[in-house]
Amino acid sequence: MQKIITWNVNSVNVRLERLLGVLARHAPDILCLQELKCVDEGFPHAEVAAAGYQAAVFGQKAYNGVAILSRQPPVEMLRGFADAVDDPAARLLTAWFPGLTVMSAYVPNGQATGTDKYYYKLNWLARLCRYLRRHHSPQDALLLLGDFNVAPADLDVHDPAQWRDKILCSDRERAAFQEVLSFGLVDAFRRLDEAKEGYTWWDYRAGGWSRNHGLRIDLALATVSVADKLMRCYVDLGELEGEKPSDHAPLIVEIS
DNA sequence: ATGGTTGCTTAGCAA
Secondary structure, three states: OEEEEEEEOOOOOOOHHHHHHHHHHHOOOEEEEEOOOOOHHHOOHHHHHHOOOEEEEEOOOOOOOEEEEEOOOOOEEEEOOOOOOOOOOOOEEEEEEOOEEEEEEEOOOOOOOOOHHHHHHHHHHHHHHHHHHHHOOOOOOEEEEEEOOOOOOHHHEOOHHHHOOOOOOOHHHHHHHHHHHOOOOEEHHHHHOOOOOOOOEEOOHHHOOOOOOEEOOEEEEEOHHHHOOEEEEEEOHHHHOOOOOOOEOOEEEEEO
């Protein structure tokens, strides 16, 4: 069995003790992080190494930043899309392990529909599609995990009427997300349960967590060969308890 | 009604 986790930590240094707790509690083979909010040199490599992991890091000052932690280093890694677009945002990291390719993605939030950030988000998702088609094959054993900042369906939203046409839920975002799936990926959580609630993010504002006003926006997308080996996919809600949690919960994937 | 909180960086932005 292999256990792979994705978690938007919302600052890896603020959440360091919680990160070490997740590593100890779940003992994952691979852990993808988003929103590090630090440069490469600011990543807590020593503490992570002491826990038995090493980290491939794509950092950035103040914002964004993604990482892939593993017990053994990947054979190869790639930062970003390797395309010609000039974009300083650290939002995508690919790591090739023997028999499995893992991608940690932090899709742009988009702020609000119709804004510049919204169109940047739609373009970013289109770039992700191009990247997948150019650098990967649906025949590969591939897991694309991360914060997609899209709730794929109304089932993934605590109050669909309130969120209708809002950021994270708009038709164009959902269509752009479906284009990513059309590469040859399946939503692991939904593959295992068509109806289950699986919120992974709650707005800090207005007590989102205490009211369970959540959205399912952190996802694990698998190619067919990986999807066929799915055992479990679940949200670690316990991580939200106690002082200073992230506004996202970890999503855990188990494959045979 | 455009609220509310958190993090980074230093009053404003991003989420």
